[in-house]
Amino acid sequence: MGIRERLSGNEATAYAMKQINPDVMGAFPITPSTEIPQYFAAYVDNGEVDTEFIAVESEHSAMSTCIGAEAAGCRAISATSSCGLCYMTEMLYVAASDRLPITLAVSTRALSGPININNDHSDAMGVRDTGWIQLHAETNQEMYDNYLQAMRIGEAVGLPIMVCQDGFITSHAIENIELVEDDKVKAFVGEYKPVINIMDKDHPVSVGPYAVPTYYMEAKRQQAQAMIDAKDVIRKVGKEFGEMTGRSYGLVEEYMMDDAEVAIVIMGSSAGTAKEAIQELRAEGHKVGLIKIRAFRPFPKEEIIAGLSKVKAFAVMDKADSFSALCGPIYADTCAALYTAPTRPLGINYIYGLGGRDVRVDSIKHVFAEVEKVAATGEVGETYRYLDVRE
Amino acid sequence: MSFMKAKDINEHITWKDITPGCAIFEGASSELVETGDWRTLKPVINWDKCKQCLLCAPVCPDMSIPVNADGKRGDFNYFFCKGCGICANTCPFGAIEMVKDEK
Amino acid sequence: MSYNLKENLLREERLAGGHRMCAGCGSPIAVRTVLRQVEPGDHAIVCNATGCLEVSTSVYPYTSWKGSWIHNAFENAGATLSGVETAYRALKKRGKLDDTYKFIAFGGDGGTYDIGFQSLSGAMERGHDLVYVCYDNEAYMNTGIQRSSSTPHFADTTTTPAGKVIPGKLQQKKNLTKIMVAHNVPYVAQTTFIGNFKDISEKAHKAIYTPGAAFLNVMAPCPRGWRYPTEKLMEVTKAAVETCVWPLYEVIDGKYILSYKPKNKLPVEEYLKMQGRFAHMFKPGNEWMIEEVQKEVDRNWEELLQLCGE
Numbered sequence: 001m002g003i004r005e006r007l008s009g010n011e012a013t014a015y016a017m018k019q020i021n022p023d024v025m026g027a028f029p030i031t032p033s034t035e036i037p038q039y040f041a042a043y044v045d046n047g048e049v050d051t052e053f054i055a056v057e058s059e060h061s062a063m064s065t066c067i068g069a070e071a072a073g074c075r076a077i078s079a080t081s082s083c084g085l086c087y088m089t090e091m092l093y094v095a096a097s098d099r100l101p102i103t104l105a106v107s108t109r110a111l112s113g114p115i116n117i118n119n120d121h122s123d124a125m126g127v128r129d130t131g132w133i134q135l136h137a138e139t140n141q142e143m144y145d146n147y148l149q150a151m152r153i154g155e156a157v158g159l160p161i162m163v164c165q166d167g168f169i170t171s172h173a174i175e176n177i178e179l180v181e182d183d184k185v186k187a188f189v190g191e192y193k194p195v196i197n198i199m200d201k202d203h204p205v206s207v208g209p210y211a212v213p214t215y216y217m218e219a220k221r222q223q224a225q226a227m228i229d230a231k232d233v234i235r236k237v238g239k240e241f242g243e244m245t246g247r248s249y250g251l252v253e254e255y256m257m258d259d260a261e262v263a264i265v266i267m268g269s270s271a272g273t274a275k276e277a278i279q280e281l282r283a284e285g286h287k288v289g290l291i292k293i294r295a296f297r298p299f300p301k302e303e304i305i306a307g308l309s310k311v312k313a314f315a316v317m318d319k320a321d322s323f324s325a326l327c328g329p330i331y332a333d334t335c336a337a338l339y340t341a342p343t344r345p346l347g348i349n350y351i352y353g354l355g356g357r358d359v360r361v362d363s364i365k366h367v368f369a370e371v372e373k374v375a376a377t378g379e380v381g382e383t384y385r386y387l388d389v390r391e
Numbered sequence: 392m393s394f395m396k397a398k399d400i401n402e403h404i405t406w407k408d409i410t411p412g413c414a415i416f417e418g419a420s421s422e423l424v425e426t427g428d429w430r431t432l433k434p435v436i437n438w439d440k441c442k443q444c445l446l447c448a449p450v451c452p453d454m455s456i457p458v459n460a461d462g463k464r465g466d467f468n469y470f471f472c473k474g475c476g477i478c479a480n481t482c483p484f485g486a487i488e489m490v491k492d493e494k
Numbered sequence: 495m496s497y498n499l500k501e502n503l504l505r506e507e508r509l510a511g512g513h514r515m516c517a518g519c520g521s522p523i524a525v526r527t528v529l530r531q532v533e534p535g536d537h538a539i540v541c542n543a544t545g546c547l548e549v550s551t552s553v554y555p556y557t558s559w560k561g562s563w564i565h566n567a568f569e570n571a572g573a574t575l576s577g578v579e580t581a582y583r584a585l586k587k588r589g590k591l592d593d594t595y596k597f598i599a600f601g602g603d604g605g606t607y608d609i610g611f612q613s614l615s616g617a618m619e620r621g622h623d624l625v626y627v628c629y630d631n632e633a634y635m636n637t638g639i640q641r642s643s644s645t646p647h648f649a650d651t652t653t654t655p656a657g658k659v660i661p662g663k664l665q666q667k668k669n670l671t672k673i674m675v676a677h678n679v680p681y682v683a684q685t686t687f688i689g690n691f692k693d694i695s696e697k698a699h700k701a702i703y704t705p706g707a708a709f710l711n712v713m714a715p716c717p718r719g720w721r722y723p724t725e726k727l728m729e730v731t732k733a734a735v736e737t738c739v740w741p742l743y744e745v746i747d748g749k750y751i752l753s754y755k756p757k758n759k760l761p762v763e764e765y766l767k768m769q770g771r772f773a774h775m776f777k778p779g780n781e782w783m784i785e786e787v788q789k790e791v792d793r794n795w796e797e798l799l800q801l802c803g804e
Contacts, residue, residue, distance in 0.1 A: 023584040026577060052584040054576060057616035061573035064566055064613065068541070068577025071564050074584055076577065094566055099411040158392070158411060195392050196414055198562035198578065199585065201537055201593050204418035208565035209552035211413045214402045219413045221406035397555040413554045421512030421556040429517060448503050449691045450728060452522040454511045458503040471511030475518030475717075476725030489725070 002178035002245060009140040009170035012177055013079070013105045013163070014039030016147035018049050019185040022103075023074035023192075026054045026065030028084060031117045032167035033107035036079035059084035063091035063102075070100040071207050073197035075151065077102070081167055082109035085123040089130065092160070096131025097223060098208055099196060101154035104132070105147065106164040107171040108268070108319075110355040118356020119167040121268065124296070125320040125329045131223055133161040133230050134297040138253075138271045140165075140175040145247055146294075148180065149237045151189055156233045157226040158195055166269040168356070180245060188244060227298045234295050251300035253292040254307055256282065260289030262371040263308060265334055266317040267293040270352070270359045274317075277364035288368050293330065301337040308338060313346045313375035315367050317387075319353045327384050346380050352387035363388050397423055426453065430474035433492035434467055440486035447478035447487060499690040505530045506560075508538060513558040514550040518724025520687070520714030520731075521547045521629040525600060527691055528627055528710070531699040537561055537595045541575040543605030544568035546636040547629065569609040571599040572617035572626060579622045596702050597624035603644035604634040607670050618677040618707045625701045625708045628670065631716035639719040643668040646739075647790065648783050649771045651719070656774035661783060666790055674709040675745045681706075683744035685753070686713035686731040693742055693753055700744070713740045721770025733765040738795040743802060752802040759795070762788045 007015065014036050017025070025044075027037035037055070044053045056062050062078045069076040080088060085106060095102050108124050110116040124134060133154060137143035143165040154161035165171055180188070198205055211219055235250055242248025255271075256278050257263060266274050271292040281288045291307045293300065308314050318328025326332070331349035338344050350367055353359045367387065374380050393408045397420035400409075410416060443463050448456045455472035457465045479487035508529035515522050525547065532538045542548040542565045551558035552565060566574040575597050585591040599617075601610055606628040614626055633651050634640040640653040647666045650656040654663040671684045681704040683697040694712065701708035713734055717724045734740035737760045742753035763784060766772040775783040 023588070024577065024580050026573075026580075050584075050587060052580045052587070054580050054620065056573060056576070057612060057619070061570060061576070061613050061616055064570040064573035065577030065580065067566050068564065068574040068579075069581040069584070070577075072539075072578045072581030072585070074581040076581075090567060091570070097412055098414070195411060198539055198564055199582065199591065199595065200562075203416065204560065204562045206415040206418075206552055206557035206559055206563040206565075207412070209413055209415055209554045209557060210549045211554045215400075215404070215409060215413055215554050218404060218406040218409040222409055222411065225406070395555075400555040410555070415552070415555055415557040417557070418560040418562075419510035419558065421551065421553075421558040422510050424512035424514075424556050426512055426514065445499050445503055446690060449499070449527060450523060450687065452515060452517075452519050453513075454507055454509065454522075454526065458500070460504070462500045462504065468511065473517035475727075476723075477518055477727045480725040481728050 002180055005177050005179050006174050007140060007177050008172050008174050009143045009165045010035035010107060010172065011039055012140050012144040013147055014043070015179065016144050017077060018043045019182050020151065020189050021049045022051055022077045024052050024054070024069035024076045025078065026056050026062045026069070026076065027078050028056055028059045028062045028080070030059065030081045030084040032109055032171045033079045033081040033105065036105055059087040060091060063088040063095065066102045067091060067095050067098065067100060070102050071098065071196055072199045073194040075192045077104070079105040081107045082111055082123045085127055086111060089127055092127050092130035092132055094208065095160045097219070099158040099223070099226070100160060101151065101158060102160040103150045103154060104160065104162045106162050107167040108164050109167040116355040119169050120354045120356070121319040124162065124164050128297060128329060131159065131227065132297060133159050133295070135161065135163050135295055136267045136293065137165045137170060138269055138292060140170050140173070141177050143170060144177060144179070145241065145245070145249065148185060148188065149241050149249070152237045153230060153233050155192060157230045159226050159230060169269040184244060188241070231298045249294060250303065251295040252303040252307065253294060254289065255292065256289035257291065257307055257310065259287055260310065261287040261312050262368060262375050263289045263291060263311045263314045264317055264367060264371070265291045265293065265314060265330060267296060267330060268319065270317065270319065273359050273361055274364045277361045277368065280361065281365060281368055286368065286372070299333045299337065304334055304337045305341045308345055309341060309343045311345050313371045315348050315350055315371045317367070318349060318351050321351045321354070346374050346378070348374060348380055348383045348385060350385050350387040357388055396420070426471050426473055427469045430472060430492045432474045432476060432489040433469070434472065434474065434476065434479050434487050435490050436466065437486050437488065440484050442484055444483065447482050450477045450481050497692045497696055502530060502691070502695055506534060508532065508560045510558045510560055512556060514553060515546060516718055518717045518727055520631060520716060520727060523687060524627065524629045524712040524714045527694050528598065528698040531695055531702055532596050537593055539578055539595055539597050541571050541578065541599045543571035543599070543601030543610055545602040545605050547600055547602065549636065568605050570613045571601045571605060571610055572614035575599045575624050576617045576620065576622045579624050598702065599624065599626045601626070601628055602635065603628060603630045603632055604642045607644040607668050608642050615677065618674060618679050618709065621679070621707050623705055625710060627710045627712060629712050629714035631714050631719060633719050635716045635719045644670065647787055648775055650774060651771070661774060661780065671711045675748070678748065679707040679709060680704050680747055681708040681744070684711045684740070685742055686734060686740055687728060688731060688735060697744055719771070722768050726768060730768055733760070733768060736760045737762050737765040737791065739765050739791055741795060741798055743798060750801040752798070752804055755804065762791050
């Protein structure tokens with residue numbers, strides 16, 4: 001039986017870090033993730049962990065120190081948001097390419113400009129091609145649970161992992177949470193056995209060399225395989241976590257999908273709002289459901305096909321725009337996943353919640369009404385739509 | 392994960408066998424690489440003039456002037472020497488001559 | 495222990511042949527000399543900023559580094575090595591390591607004076623127990639001789655070509671060594687290749703074995719970019735020192751110490767005339783450029799003498 005607490009998402013994340021007691025943390029403050037290194041620095045300074053904490057001079061250096069520390073055989077962690085994640089981008093590619101399983105907590109936030117400190121997914125979506133595993137949480141509990149599973153997943157496939165929650169919405173809101181006992185966390189996370197280790201004195205290694213075209217593509221193909229392999233690892237670790245806590249996880253969560261005729265695909269905290277809307281609509285007789293994406297990278301192709309094949313029409317909710325004049329990032333991947341599926345429902349895309357725009361139950365109900373129209377008429381109309389924007 | 396060594400890695404290596412992140416799991420594997428074929432001029436030592444002052448040894452960018460355990464320099468390592476001529480120009484005794492490299 | 499060239503050359507060589515640096519390049523000379531000063535039995539972890547040295551010593555699957563080495567990117571050798579050094583402390587504290595490791599970063603002037611400046615400043619300010627060595631060849635050589643903030647006044651580079659209207663680089667060289675001193679780190683030194691390599695060897699040893707952050711600025715000529723015949727390397731560095739263009743000094747716990755004072759300080763022409771990058775300064779009508787450089791060198795030298803209490 002776990003420990004009942006009330007924590008904000010940031011505090012829960014820092015608490016998970018404390019329970020894991022990693023070797024090195026390199027971090028730089030940025031709203032809304034700042035609290036994570038703050039809480040953690042207090043653990044360090046009060047001797048509750050023996051992690052070496054480096055307060056660096058930028059996010060770029062935060063990720064650079066993590067790369068150095070992880071390459072030296074340590075568990076390295078950081079936390080960031082928004083422009084900070086953007087500023088790390090170059091290093092994110094290196095971390096993934098070097099096959100260093102660093103763990104990064106992200107409290108997602110809009111990107112400048114205009115400058116805005118509130119939540120959307122532009123930061124995480126902007127780094128979706130960096131080769132990092134990305135888990136997204138709906139609640140504080142999920143953020144905590146995902147963090148405890150992250151190192152197991154990243155280290156199993158040799159890839160870095162981003163554990164994301166919605167800035168302010170979950171990062172700062174205090175919710176009831178069930179924590180896992182310290183000894184159970186230690187046993188679950190286990191010891192780190194590095195593959196790349198420049199501090200192994202008997203085995204010198206050169207990390208990050210120059211690869212000519214003869215080798216570069218083979219290295220990338222191998223990296224791609226690690227991401228493919230991560231799917232099963234995420235499922236396996238999520239199941240094992242469930243056996244320990246009663247809370248199991250997969251790549252997605254299906255909600256009211258068994259007899260659903262229309263569905264939405266959504267990620268992060270707004271799934272909670274959508275669940276409320278679904279309950280209300282179900283009470284009125286609408287057969288609606290949702291698929292919540294937990295693992296955005298690797299993308300849950302099989303789960304998306306299995307879930308959406310059952311419905312007549314769907315909407316993908318994107319809390320970030322790609323500015324492609326086409327669609328948002330999750331819609332693009334969802335459609336790519338479905339394209340060769342035996343049955344292909346009609347789908348539309350909503351860009352929503354940018355820069356902290358509130359997502360209400362009525363907003364989601366409106367989306368369902370539109371999807372039901374598509375299902376009824378067989379006409380999708382414009383697929384690229386903005387939700388709750390003043391016309 | 393593969394930990395293959397440079398001597399076994401070539402253009403036929405598959406993506407399954409390439410080392411993770413192209414990390415090189417050994418030291419000094421470049422010693423397999425001949426850079427002596429870059430040379431147009433070649434340093435030749437006249438042992439009669441050499442006073443073993445060793446001033447030529449630290450200036451070599453290519454580790455091509457070995458200093459043996461007895462503290463005396465040996466002959467050039469022509470496998471690596473690129474023929475820059477710094478050694479010849481540094482020698483206070485004119486013991487090193489740069490000659491056209493006939494290969 | 496007093497310096498002895500023979501003894502020094504018998505120490506472990508930690509850079510291997512087969513690297514693809516140009517013939518006559520100064521940077522591998524700097525690297526092998528610095529690494530020779532690591533005591534036997536101690537391990538050296540090297541971090542390289544992107545640049546000539548990095549690409550030429552790590553063409554997969556061939557590394558020229560005998561010990562472990564890490565390259566991350568152009569602008570973050572300081573931060574990357576900070577992470578490695580912190581990892582070392584974490585592992586030591588947890589009883590997972592017994593051996594002694596030394597941490598040495600090598601970056602060119604582009605990766606040090608310019609794009610890596612913030613990362614370097616952070617590493618110095620935080621006081622990690624590491625040495626950052628700049629092999630200063632005064633331009634972005636790896637991309638083809640573009641100006642950096644280390645490029646000297648009037649030098650002809652591919653982004654400051656000596657043209658009909660603008661005569662090369664308009665700005666003076668940034669004094670990075672002094673900026674590093676301003677970080678209040680325990681050891682900062684400026685050196686190059688002179689004579690029996692006593693100056694650079696002793697400074698490298700001090701930098702490596704002084705606890706805390708240390709910075710070593712090594713003038714490492716690039717025959718291609720400076721446009722002089724490869725064999726003249728030691729003449730170029732000697733002229734740089736004898737003209738006081740590149741003075742040799744160290745700063746220990748904030749105290750400036752002059753390493754060498756030329757008996758007869760040579761005019762700057764003696765240094766400039768050896769190199770094609772300054773050739774336009776010797777054209778009739780351009781005497782003012784040499785005069786200006788002489789004034790700058792004199793002013794910097796006088797200031798340094800004062801700081802050193804000379």
